[in-house]
Amino acid sequence: MVGIVGYGAYLPRYRIKAEVIAQQWGADPVAITRGLQLSEKTVPGQDEDTITISVAAAKNALRRAQIDPKDIGAVYIGSESHPYAVKPSGTILIDALGIGPHVHVASYEFACKAGTEAMYVAYSHVKSGEMKYAMGIGADTSQGAPGDALEYSASAGGAAYIMGSERVVAEILFTHSYTSDTPDFWRREGESYPRHGGRFTGDPAYFKHIMGAGQALLEKSKLSPADFAYAVFHMPNGKFPQEVGKRLGFKKEQLEVGWIVPWMGNTYSGSSPTGLAAILDVAKPNDLIFMVSFGSGAGSDGFIFRVTDEITRVQDRAVKLREMLDKNKIHLNYGEYAKYRRKIKLNE
């Protein structure tokens, strides 16, 4: 049996409300919040980045797994906002957590699905028998261009997954990836902000690839949507995951626990991984979980998890996603937000 032996997430305390951003740019706050089904999003503190978020999430995963960090054979971090263009985020993380030095480290990039890529590769190493444990992390401090639609949703957060074959809390039954060249959203080297194709990001991109991976998973597993306790998809806004869930045959109630985007925003590579963490926090033994991510460019990674009896042993060992999402929030005004996100031109 191979799967998740420890999981952990981290969200920063800072928030900005969608209506505050709307007011800044002269947009109708009601139309925005209703249209995107987003009320607020997380903002990283000035001293937080993908690396610090990954370390916090990984610490929580280690608290749950209770393994010796030196037994982890590989650490992969997937993000769109790695602090260095050249120098993997994982090297700093392993030294912070006492992992390695006999460890394989790499950074992954594929828009919003870099996190599930990291999870998939970590899982594959354990499945192949190559190593005892491997960790895959999805974390981001994503940026949206000022005044652009993405500014309402681009947020910060991450989740870490330690894969192993002993005391598995959620077994991975099936995986499937679906990829094609679809230029729906991209960022050129040197550019500060990404660009996107507007409505082209919908059916030809998000829906096509999630449906592609999702349907293949259902076929492979011979399971039907009704068999699943929970489903979680990449969440660029509140609407899209609900729509794709519906198209795949899931009911709204199955999506509810993982649907944290209205208060978190889109944590890009952290999106479905944090949604999964919220689910694992409350899941019961034998629950089946359906997860499909989406990364622009484009591709989707799908997983089917079966929760084991071990889950109840680990859930309370670290802070839960909902507690970080709902408590101790610090709301910012637009000026503070712009300063924290370095959108203000400094005299450098």
Add this chain to the structure above:
Amino acid sequence: MITARYHREIPQRYRLEAGKCEKCGHVAFPPRLVCTECKGKKFAPVVLSDEGKLTTFTVVRVASDKFSKETPFAVGIVELNDGVKVTAQIADADPEELQIGQKVNLVFRRIQEDGKAGILCYGYKAVTA
């Protein structure tokens, strides 16, 4: 930030690695060559607790150029549960609500950067528990 100088302090800044005097038990952080208490020269590696309380603090409102965009920020002396004291920023804090004796935990944060093109420097900060 000269890279070698930063690299040398990583075990302390990332993992709170200290040295416990084998003769008298006094813990030195960062590790030293000579024990200040008993002049002993042999130390055993030990890792500090990441929980403690604030013994004093201030809010820096006028900082050096490097930290000028982050003001106001709180800095304090944290007495960790094993008795060792460290100086650290108190992150995500409302300065009005800080009190001497407040319980804090140490977390991993970005402390500074060497300009736009230099290395990023990480380490510990305190957050209220």
Add this chain to the structure above:
Amino acid sequence: MRDVAVIGVGITKFGELWGKSIKDIFVEAALKAIEDAGVDHIDSMYVGAMSPGLFVGQEHLGAVMADYLGVTPVPATRVESACASGGASFRQAFLEVASGASEIVLAGGVEKMTDGADVTDVLATAADQEYEVYHGITFPGLYALIARAHMQRYGTTREQLAAVAVKNHRNGAKNPNAQFRSEVTLEQVMKSTMVADPLRLLDCSPVSDGAAAVIVASMDVAKKLGKNPIRVIASAQASDTIALHSRSDVTILGSVVNAAQKAYKMAGVKPSDINLVEVHDCFTIAEIVVSEDLGFFEKGKGGEAVEKGWTSIECNRIPFNTSGGLKSKGHPVGATGIAQIIEVYEQLGGNAGARQVKGAHIGMAQNMGGTGASCVIHILEAK
């Protein structure tokens, strides 16, 4: 060790001296001291300066100043102990004469802080770089940590801190060389910009350019020159941990306690024998803590003392910082320790004008570096 006297002094104005270089100001002070002393040569010289390398890009100040003063080939050494560089410079000169190695030694101090360096950054090199400054703390921040602890433990108030600034400005207004010659009110101090809670702008000594120099000599030389010698009856120095967090109690400056004990013993005097003290008020809280650690007031009562006026010239119980202190006189770092000696010297010689302490015949100068990681104390006596 034989007796040592101070026989001449020289000082520049302290302030923003845009038109003068570090060499200009040091030489100005040194020439005045040499002339005042009436000597026709010196045997060696010491130059106290905290960070000329970082402030103006120049190290090797001993050689630089010997050259520009025109006294090569005498030995010349730069002395550094952060903000106690001046006091340490004086101590080196004292030891050289006391030991019999030299007859006439110039002890000077200088700092040129306004040439464009990030002053906060440079001054922070006096603290623990890797474990204090790395985290963004500044010097006002470090003293604020001391202030908050002192206020919490002993009930020292914001008003008492401000009273230090008010007194020192009142004294500085009578000092022709002071950087700030205007008085300030309690309200002005309490309303000034917050720098590091609870310390405000007017709790902090300023950024200054300036230089000061004294000539120390053997009693033989003093007698030959017909001087009424002001004798150095104590010279003491002590160290403490570099980081504030390494101290068991941040409200006690151990180096001050230790150096004071040694100084009193060497001079054979008690605090009650001292007629005036120049203390290192880099921040108002420092004066309060030092007044306790020098043994003038019980621990925790330093705030009450200044509030009640016991350290004012008018009260004449134990005047502190008749010069105006670092706060009003200015704090060109390396020069401060020497400037303190000069104030004591002028007081003991009856030349302090409107600042004169009546009947002053024993005076103390306390200089310290960083958050008290080093402390140098001298006691002078007029015969």
